[in-house]
Amino acid sequence: MDSQARAAVRVAGVSKTYGKGGAAVQALREVSYSFGAGTFTAVMGPSGSGKSTLLHCSAGLDRPSSGSVWLGDTDLAALKENQLTRLRRDRVGFVFQAFNLMGSLTVRENILLPLRLAGRRPDREWLRQVVEQVGLAQRLRHRPAELSGGQQQRVAIARALVTRPEVVFGDEPTGALDTRTGADVLRLLRSVVDTHRQTVVMVTHDPVAASYADRVVFLADGRLVGHLDRPSADQVANRMAHLDDWGAGC
Numbered sequence: 001m002d003s004q005a006r007a008a009v010r011v012a013g014v015s016k017t018y019g020k021g022g023a024a025v026q027a028l029r030e031v032s033y034s035f036g037a038g039t040f041t042a043v044m045g046p047s048g049s050g051k052s053t054l055l056h057c058s059a060g061l062d063r064p065s066s067g068s069v070w071l072g073d074t075d076l077a078a079l080k081e082n083q084l085t086r087l088r089r090d091r092v093g094f095v096f097q098a099f100n101l102m103g104s105l106t107v108r109e110n111i112l113l114p115l116r117l118a119g120r121r122p123d124r125e126w127l128r129q130v131v132e133q134v135g136l137a138q139r140l141r142h143r144p145a146e147l148s149g150g151q152q153q154r155v156a157i158a159r160a161l162v163t164r165p166e167v168v169f170g171d172e173p174t175g176a177l178d179t180r181t182g183a184d185v186l187r188l189l190r191s192v193v194d195t196h197r198q199t200v201v202m203v204t205h206d207p208v209a210a211s212y213a214d215r216v217v218f219l220a221d222g223r224l225v226g227h228l229d230r231p232s233a234d235q236v237a238n239r240m241a242h243l244d245d246w247g248a249g250c
């Protein structure tokens with residue numbers, strides 16, 4: 001991240017332990033990091049290294065065992081459950097591997113759902129821009145089952161953007177897509193960062209997907225162990241292959 005850039009999300013000394021006693025698993029160990037506003041960050045690491053846990057704690061989907069998480073100036077630990085629910089609805093967007101669309105709703109209704117749930121009116125000009133950017137203007141009356149996987153993910157991205165969130169979190173957003181369709185979705189995420197200064201944080205296993213990011217951060221065994229700025233897919237793959245050789249420190 002540019003050291004001058006404002007942090008959209010900041011985690012400080014975040015640890016997360018699942019379970020208790022002998023069954024306890026420490027998924028994150030004292031992770032500190034700032035995700036710069038208007039940047040695209042990919043989070044990588046071996047299976048079980050804590051990527052999804054970091055994403056979930058950063059997005060207010062889960063609470064850390066210790067440490068703090070800030071979304072802009074808001075300390076998530078200070079929020080009650082209902083406030084956290086509202087924050088997730090109003091201030092962050094999510095894109096998951098499984099598109100999680102409502103099958104009974106049209107594309108337009110799916111995109112507008114977060115606003116409907118919040119009782120907010122759509123900003124028509126923003127909606128038009130989002131729909132145009134994701135390339136779904138001709139599909140607004142269709143239902144998800146009538147769309148390809150890539151189109152469905154683009155609906156999910158439009159839904160994530162419609163509230164103008166401070167951060168869009170993606171958990172393997174291209175995991176269910178073929179290479180070409182995945183590339184379309186990645187180009188779209190890249191373009192929303194470039195044109196709207198949107199902040200995107202994406203967990204991925206795929207070095208090619210990670211290479212669309214401004215920065216790739218690497219987790220190993222619950223710790224942040226390094227980063228690469230604007231890397232090629234080969235550089236990411238190479239770093240992944242050598243993750244075990246690294247010392248700590250980002």
Ligand SMILES: Nc1ncnc2c1ncn2[C@@H]1O[C@H](COP(=O)(O)OP(=O)(O)OP(=O)(O)O)[C@@H](O)[C@H]1O
Nearest residue numbers: 018019025027045046047048049050051052053054
């Ligand atoms: N709800 C849970 N209860 C108990 N252990 C959990 C839970 N969620 C995650 N873990 C454990 O915490 C560790 C980190 O999991 P996490 O899902 O964050 O890793 P990941 O890097 O996203 O893995 P993957 O790439 O396989 O999705 C793993 O050892 C996992 O088994």
